[in-house]
Amino acid sequence: MTGLIGIRAAIVDLDGTMVHTAPDFLVAVNRMRADLGLAPTDIDTISLFVGKGTENLMRRVLALDYDAARVEEHFEAALASYSRHYVDINGVHSSVYPGVREGLAAMREKGLRLACVTNKPIGFARPLLEKTGLAGHFEILYGGDSLPRKKPDPYPLLKVCEDFGLLPAQVVAIGDSSNDAEAARAAGCRVLNVPYGYNHGEPIHNVDTDGIVSTLLEAAQLISV
Numbered sequence: 001m002t003g004l005i006g007i008r009a010a011i012v013d014l015d016g017t018m019v020h021t022a023p024d025f026l027v028a029v030n031r032m033r034a035d036l037g038l039a040p041t042d043i044d045t046i047s048l049f050v051g052k053g054t055e056n057l058m059r060r061v062l063a064l065d066y067d068a069a070r071v072e073e074h075f076e077a078a079l080a081s082y083s084r085h086y087v088d089i090n091g092v093h094s095s096v097y098p099g100v101r102e103g104l105a106a107m108r109e110k111g112l113r114l115a116c117v118t119n120k121p122i123g124f125a126r127p128l129l130e131k132t133g134l135a136g137h138f139e140i141l142y143g144g145d146s147l148p149r150k151k152p153d154p155y156p157l158l159k160v161c162e163d164f165g166l167l168p169a170q171v172v173a174i175g176d177s178s179n180d181a182e183a184a185r186a187a188g189c190r191v192l193n194v195p196y197g198y199n200h201g202e203p204i205h206n207v208d209t210d211g212i213v214s215t216l217l218e219a220a221q222l223i224s225v
Contacts, residue, residue, distance in 0.1 A: 003222045004172055004190050004210065009164050010107055010223070011157055011189070012138075013175035014118035014125055015050055016197025018100045018216070019132055021120075022047045023093035028086040029061055035081045036074060038065055048201040051177045053119040053144040058082060090124055091131035097196060103216025104137040111225050115160045119144035119151055119179065140164075151179040154187035161187070172210075174219055181207045192219050 015021045022043055030040040041064060049060040058079050062071040107114060114137050118125050122143030129135035140163055142156050149155040161168050168188035173180050176197020184191035185208060193209045194216070204212060213219040 003224055004192075005224050006170060007112065007172050007190065007223045008166050008170040008225060009113040009115065009160070009172075010219075011115045011117050011160050011171060011173045011184075012104070012216070013173075013177070013180050013197075014116055014120055014128070016176035016199070017097075017174060017180075017194055018116075018134060019091075019094050019096055019128060021094045021128070022050060022198070023095075024086070024089055024091065025050060025057070027089050027093055028082050029057075031085040032078055032082040033061070036078060047198050050198040051119060051179055051200055053150055054082070054121055054124075055079065086124060091128045094128065094132070096132050096134070097194075097215070099215025099217040100134070103218075103220045104134065106217060106220035107223065108137060110220065110223065112223065113164050113166075114138050115140035115142070115164070117142045117151065117156045117160060117173075121145050152182035152186070154183050157183050157187040157189055161189070172219075172223060174213075174216065176204070178202065178207050181209050192222070194219075 026043045026046050029046055049057050059071055062074055062078055116138045120143055122145055125143045140160055144150045147156050157173055161171055172190040173184035174192045176194050177199040181191045190210050192211050192213050193204050193207055195204045195212055
């Protein structure tokens with residue numbers, strides 16, 4: 001894999017890229033399911049649903065038991081229940097992936113500007129970054145409800161490029177899924193993917209990417225300003 005030259009900033013995903021959050025999702029989802037009188041589900045199932053925002057997660061979880069009409073019937077109550085439970089346990093069962101802290105530090109040492117763009121609601125993302133001690137690395141944080149559109153739409157990445165005053169070609173997106181790769185390609189950014197995240201249950205090697213890196217530290221080592 002060749003290095004990425006002329007990069008001035010990195011846009012890093014959160015769930016499945018920096019933090020293993022599926023255990024938090026599982027606890028909150030199963031508490032919500034209990035509120036609705038439904039049986040608990042498992043972490044492998046939940047991991048398939050991560051990455052496209054909380055609303056999508058709720059609909060996918062409800063669809064385990066309900067048809068489309070009943071999913072919508074129960075959606076608002078499920079979302080409210082889930083959100084209440086998630087606030088209580090946000091970050092408690094999660095863990096930072098190996099190489100993340102070292103990788104972010106190495107990127108900053110190279111002079112890269114850093115943004116975190118996630119489809120997680122901003123009200124969940126900010127406390128998680130603070131609890132894990134990662135918040136201080138980022139100049140910009142956009143959640144899934146911060147902007148009019150979320151990944152895989154390129155808009156959040158283009159907004160970061162605008163904020164930083166950089167061309168998309170000077171920015172690399174780093175994530176665990178096709179969401180990140182599709183958004184980056186559409187925005188004109190470079191993209192690196194990690195193999196250990198969620199990616200909706202699909203092999204990361206099927207994603208159109210500039211490279212698959214084992215850790216964020218390896219990503220930092222490939223990037224040159």
